[in-house]
Amino acid sequence: MKPTHTFQSEGITAGYDNRTILHDVSISIPSNKISIIIGANGCGKSTLLKTMARLIKPASGQVTLDGKPINKIPPKQLARVLGLLPQSPIVPEGITVADLVGRGRYPHQTFLKGWTKKDYEAVAEAMDMMNITEFADRNIDELSGGQRQRVWIAMALAQQTDILFLDEPTTYLDITYQVEILDLLTDLNRKYGTTIVMVLHDINLSARYADHIFALHHGKLVAEGEPAKVITSKLIEDVFGLHCTVVKDPVSDSPSVVPIGRYHNKLRMYS
Amino acid sequence: MNESMHLIIAGRTKRRRRFFLVTSLLAIISFALCCTMLMLGNTIYPFSDVISVLLGEKVKGASFAVGTIRFPRMVAGIFAGFAFGVAGTVFQTMLRNPLANPNVIGITAGSSAAAVFCIIVLHASNAFVSIASIIGGLATVIVIFLLSRGASFSIGRLILIGIGIQAMLNAVISYLLLIGQQHDIPTAMRWLSGSLNGAKMENLYPLIITVLIFGPIIIMLGKRLDMLELGEQAATSLGVNTDKTRLALIISSVLIIALATAATGPIAFVAFLAGPIAKRLVGAGFSTIIPAGLVGIILVLASDLIGQFAFAARYPVGVITGILGAPYLIYLLIRMNRKGDL
Numbered sequence: 037m038k039p040t041h042t043f044q045s046e047g048i049t050a051g052y053d054n055r056t057i058l059h060d061v062s063i064s065i066p067s068n069k070i071s072i073i074i075g076a077n078g079c080g081k082s083t084l085l086k087t088m089a090r091l092i093k094p095a096s097g098q099v100t101l102d103g104k105p106i107n108k109i110p111p112k113q114l115a116r117v118l119g120l121l122p123q124s125p126i127v128p129e130g131i132t133v134a135d136l137v138g139r140g141r142y143p144h145q146t147f148l149k150g151w152t153k154k155d156y157e158a159v160a161e162a163m164d165m166m167n168i169t170e171f172a173d174r175n176i177d178e179l180s181g182g183q184r185q186r187v188w189i190a191m192a193l194a195q196q197t198d199i200l201f202l203d204e205p206t207t208y209l210d211i212t213y214q215v216e217i218l219d220l221l222t223d224l225n226r227k228y229g230t231t232i233v234m235v236l237h238d239i240n241l242s243a244r245y246a247d248h249i250f251a252l253h254h255g256k257l258v259a260e261g262e263p264a265k266v267i268t269s270k271l272i273e274d275v276f277g278l279h280c281t282v283v284k285d286p287v288s289d290s291p292s293v294v295p296i297g298r299y300h301n302k303l304r305m306y307s
Numbered sequence: 308m309n310e311s312m313h314l315i316i317a318g319r320t321k322r323r324r325r326f327f328l329v330t331s332l333l334a335i336i337s338f339a340l341c342c343t344m345l346m347l348g349n350t351i352y353p354f355s356d357v358i359s360v361l362l363g364e365k366v367k368g369a370s371f372a373v374g375t376i377r378f379p380r381m382v383a384g385i386f387a388g389f390a391f392g393v394a395g396t397v398f399q400t401m402l403r404n405p406l407a408n409p410n411v412i413g414i415t416a417g418s419s420a421a422a423v424f425c426i427i428v429l430h431a432s433n434a435f436v437s438i439a440s441i442i443g444g445l446a447t448v449i450v451i452f453l454l455s456r457g458a459s460f461s462i463g464r465l466i467l468i469g470i471g472i473q474a475m476l477n478a479v480i481s482y483l484l485l486i487g488q489q490h491d492i493p494t495a496m497r498w499l500s501g502s503l504n505g506a507k508m509e510n511l512y513p514l515i516i517t518v519l520i521f522g523p524i525i526i527m528l529g530k531r532l533d534m535l536e537l538g539e540q541a542a543t544s545l546g547v548n549t550d551k552t553r554l555a556l557i558i559s560s561v562l563i564i565a566l567a568t569a570a571t572g573p574i575a576f577v578a579f580l581a582g583p584i585a586k587r588l589v590g591a592g593f594s595t596i597i598p599a600g601l602v603g604i605i606l607v608l609a610s611d612l613i614g615q616f617a618f619a620a621r622y623p624v625g626v627i628t629g630i631l632g633a634p635y636l637i638y639l640l641i642r643m644n645r646k647g648d649l
Contacts, residue, residue, distance in 0.1 A: 091540050115546025122540035126403065128533070130591035132322070134315045142534055143546040147527070151319065160312040169311040173318040195545065 037229040038198040040067040041102055041117070043088070048097035050087045056095065057083045059255045065199070068229040070222065072242040075252035076276050081235040082123070082203055084252065088233075089120040089201045115143035119197035121188055123204050127176045133187050134172040137163055140194030162193035166220060182213035189217070193224065200224075202234040206241075214238070218245045239276075243267050243290045251275050267291040319592075326593045333588070333601035337385075340608040344381045345373050347616060383506035383571050384607045384624070386518050390567035392603020393525055394560035395578030396585065396595050400532055401556060402462045405639055408579040409564045411469040415573040416476035417447025418565060422498040423480050427487035437510070437569045440498065444565040447472060448557075501574030502623030503611050514570040521559040522600070528556055529594035574625045576632020577606050583635075606631070 043065040051057040057080045065071055065088075073081045086092045088099050090106050098105045106114060119140075127136070140162070141155045151159075163169045166186040171179060176187060185205065192200055205221070206214040218241060224230050236242045242249065243263040251259040251266060253275045259266045269282050272293055281303075285292040296303075345357045352369045359366050360373045395408045409415065421443020425431040431439070451472050455465040480499065487495060497504075531552045534542040542549050564578065584606075585598035610627035 086540070089544060091543050111543075111548050112546035115544065118544075120540065120544040122538060122544070124538070125541040126536065126538040128536040128591065130586070132318065132592060134318055135322070135592035138319075139534065139537065139545065142530070145530075147530075150323075156312050156316055160315050163315070164311050169314065172311075172315050201544075 038068060038231070041198055041231065042067070043099075043101050043118075043199060043231070045084070045088055045094075045099050046097050048084075048087055048094040048099065050083055050092050050094040050097075052083075052092075057255050058087065058094075060097065061252075061255070061257050062097075063250055063257060063260065065231060065233055066248045067231050068225070069247040070225050070232045070245060071234075071248040071250060072246035073233070073235045073250045073252060074239055074242050074275070079252045079275075080255040081252055083255075084250075085120070085201055085203055085233065085235050089118060090114070091120065091122075112143045115195065115197070117197055118199045118201070119192050119195045120201040121192045121203065121205060123207065125188055127184075131176060132173050133168060133176060133179070134159060134163070136176060136187060137168075137190045137194050140191040143195060158194045158196055159190075162190040165193060165223065166190040182209055182216065185209060185213070185217060186220070189220065197230075199231040199233070202232070204235050204237065206236065206238070214241065221245075239267070239272070240285065240290075240292045243292065244285060244288045263290050267293065269293075322590055322592050326589045326598075329589045330598050330601065333585075333598055333605065337601055337604045337608070340605060340612065341381050341385065344384070344608060344612060345377050347612065348372055348377060379506040379508045379511060380503045380611070381608070382508070382511055382515070383503050384611055385604050386511065386514050387501075387503075387567040387571040387574060388577060388604035388607030389522065389600040390514070390518050390563040390603070391574060391577040391607070392581030392585070393522060393596055393600040394564040395580075395603070396582030396599035397525060397532065397556055397560045398578075399582045400536055400595070401553065402465070403536065404462060404466065405583060405643070406579075407462070407466060409560065410473065410573070410578065411466050412561075413447035413451045413469055413472050413476070414444040414561060414564050415568060416473040416480075418444035418568045419498045419573060420447075420476040420479050420483075422569075423483050423487075423495045426495045426498070427483045427491050430491070433510070436498075437513075440569045441565045444568060445561065447476065448561050497623075498572050500623055500629065501568075501572035501625035503571055503607075504623060506571070511570055514566040517566040518563050521563050525556065525559045525563075526594075526596050528552060528559075529596045532556060532596075533594060572625065574607055574610075575629040576636070577603050577628055580606060580628075580632050580635060583639075 045061055045063050047060050047062050049056060049058055049060055061084060073084060075081050083092060087094050100106065101109065101117065137159050138151065138155065141158060145155065163172065166189055168183065168186050168190055171183065176184060179187065189205065206217050209217065221232055222245060225232050246263050249260060249263050249266045250257060251271060258275060259271055267282060269280050272278050272280050279296045280293050281296060282291050282293055342354065346352055346354060350368065350372060352373060356366050356369045357373055360369050398407045398409055399405055418440035422436050422440040425436045425439045451465065451469050455461065455468045484492065484495060531547050534545050534547045535549060535552060539549055581599045581603040582595060585595045585602045589595060589598045606628060607624060610631065611624040614622040614624050614627045
């Protein structure tokens, strides 16, 4: 099992250029759990994720890992504990699946040395877990969107970090693949105790797969906790401005948001 | 599990074998071209004479032709070719654009303009012209980087501003050539199309030293360059300090290419061709820096041999590489246009 870490943001304010997106957000990531950040477009979900993963420097406040500010930790050492899969990483031309997954080993490798047995083991394990071993020698360009996403996640797995951040890992994927990816990430959390933090668009899938939800609105944290307590029609109204009713997901018993639009409203007929 | 590992090891071993095989082959071809260059000329000397001259023995006739003329020519070709090839592939990989090469960030135009200005307006000495060309090249790079500096690093902006500045400098060069005195023009032309003619050992030491220092630095940064290829965010997450890495790569590449340009003039298209050729030959998955350097050497030496001996008249190396490179540029533009990358 992966060790426990205290990973916190302490009053971070961050943004791009002069535009502040995140206002004074303090959160603590539950160790060895799956956390999902939800919120409307432009509310700062991705910014929070990126700031915590040291891709954006906060204007004020700091992010600490086990009490130490992350910008004080040597980059390679930090990369062995904390990994992030960006929303749209770039595929180098002509690279094979195995070589791309192998790039996740960079923080474990020393200068000029080739792959060690440990590197091969980590790559094989990650590829097996993502069911992409059969594509090992194929060119990435030949794969479908869902397969590609599994390759990227395998690269992040090969990094063997205790904490894994994913920025919208299911975007652009068909619903079947979205569920597949979320199942695989849950496997990872259950099997190794990897702390997973991700940004997801789908509230219902978030409610089902998350142990812990962070809800953001206009760059501020408005609610956090287990999905059953956090996801209420009031919160969804506040955060997304969506009129809705929350029911129990028949499959998982997790809260499920049913939107109410201006049409097709059977409830209104009786009220 | 074990089975998967064997599969991955087998695949990677195969790719690694190809990489080493091709790289060795490129090294052998480079070496063969070096020998040919030393043997071939107005008088053809046997290999044994060449060896004797290189070992410092006096051989009648050969000592002067091989030792004083052909050897410096070969050294200039090797170091300039390597510099152009390595710096070219670094820029193409870093900027993720096959059109990106050191010309785009203005080194070539900057050093040519400075050199032509010194020759035509100041009538300066050779050493002064070389130093001015290095300073001109570096200053142009700095100007282009400052102008393209926005909130975040943008490749597109850098390339566009680079092309704009280049066009301006080329206009300056054309103007200088128009107002220049007739006898200065041939000297100035050397700075517009690269040539190994008249290479002298004492003028080559700055280039040799710079390449020997910064070449290894670039090769050592190769693995980080591969990480940069995955994009800013992925590279940072993998523990690469992207700003520092990029800065170190840019400074090293700009220096070697500025010194190479000062030594031989801009040898057209070598920086642009070497990377893609090397990548095609060695395959993906391994750093192309060393193979690209070797391809650069091969392109320069082979083109120089063709320029000297294939035609009735002798052409400088830059003319031949220009003829080789232009069709590739057109091919690349057509292909990028079809893919919608342009």
